[in-house]
Amino acid sequence: MMKEYIIAIIGLSTLLLAAVAAYGVTTVSTEMQDNKPAPVTMPDYSDELSALSMQVAQIKSDVASLNTIKTDIYKIQEKLVDLEKQNTQQVQQPQTIQQSRLLIDLDKYEYLPGETVKIIVTGAEPQKMAQVQFLDDGFILLNNEAWSDSTGTIMYGLKLSSALPAGTYEIRLVADAVTESQQIRIRAPSSTDTSNTASTSFTVQTGKSIYRNGEIIDVSGIGKPNTSVVATLTSPAGKVYTANTSTQSDGTYVLFYSPSQPYDHGKWYVTASNEAKTVIVYLIIQ
The missing domain is CATH 2.60.40.1930 (Macroglobulin (MG2) domain)
Known part of the structure; x- marks a missing residue:
């Protein structure tokens, strides 16, 4: 009788242990299910990427435009250099022509003291003032003003001093930085x-x-x-x-x-x- 009772107690204990074990497994499973992480959702950057692509395309277009502008600037610089060269040539050319055509003509080349030297100058700039100078060995004795007419001609009478000693003198014309000279001779007057x-x-x-x-x-x-x-x-x-x-x-x-x-x-x-x-x-x- 006692043996059967003990066997019954052992069987009941086994059932209880099995039930507790089953509950623990169920609880752990439930907790594991409850603690399962939520699925990860990736953000959508497609709009931003599209905008960035458009910006990159615009930058490439701007760079191409800048290269075109740079090329145009180089061309403009080359044209400016050519224009400056042409302008320099045009400024220098008239001066060369003016220097080659200026001419002094005197009524004679030997004078007595007190006589008047009749000077005719051609090739000067029209309606411009010029300097008529009388020099002795490079030293300016007289410096007078004269004006050219509408044809660039200057007519001037230079009165010589009656006290001039005999010798060689120079008549110089200065017009617009162009200089032309002519020598004359003064001789001592005789009794005749x-x-x-x-x-x-x-x-x-x-x-x-x-x-x-x-x-x-x-x-x-x-x-x-x-x-x-x-x-x-x-x-x-x-x-x-x-x-x-x-x-x-x-x-x-x-x-x-x-x-x-x-x-x-x-x-x-x-x-x-x-x-x-x-x-x-x-x-x-x-």
């Missing part, structure tokens, strides 16, 4: 020259080579003492103004003109006569 000069010399000169509108034009010189001087002033348009006077006992004389205003602009000339001798001088009215 002195007597001839006293009896036949006749000079004419204006107070200045350039006058302005409204100024009185003065003409003076030396002629045969106590004789008549007749002079006419002619405008560029052909108007003629006449004046008469007589030389003093020393042969000097002076005339004044006041033409009707406004004066004609340009080159005028004075034609003066004394004892069958005629001299023409030129002046400019601005």
Whole structure:
């Protein structure tokens, strides 16, 4: 009887242990299922990637445009260099032409002290001022102004000092940085020259080579003492103004003109006569 009771207790204990074991397994399984991680969801970057692709394409296009602009800049620089060279050649060419065509012509090349050197210059720039210089061994004795006319011609009378010693001198013209020179010779007057000069010399000169509108034009010189001087002033348009006077006992004389205003602009000339001798001088009215 006791043996059967013990066997019954052992069987019941076995059942209880089996039940507890089954519950523990079920609990662990349930907990494992409850602790299973949730599936990972990957974000969608397709829109961002598409935008980046468009930006990269735009950058490539911009780089290509910059390369084109760079090429254009190089071409423009080359054209500017060519234009600068052409401009330099055009600036230098007129100067070369001007230097080669400037010419001084004198009425003669040997003078006595006190005579007037008649100078005609061609090839100067029209309506420009020039310097007429008289030099002795490189030293400037006289430096006067003269103006060219509309054709680039300069006419000027250079009065020599009566105290000049004999020798070789230089007449120099400076116009727009272009210089041209001509030598002349001054010889000592002889007794024959002195007597001839006293009896036949006749000079004419204006107070200045350039006058302005409204100024009185003065003409003076030396002629045969106590004789008549007749002079006419002619405008560029052909108007003629006449004046008469007589030389003093020393042969000097002076005339004044006041033409009707406004004066004609340009080159005028004075034609003066004394004892069958005629001299023409030129002046400019601005």
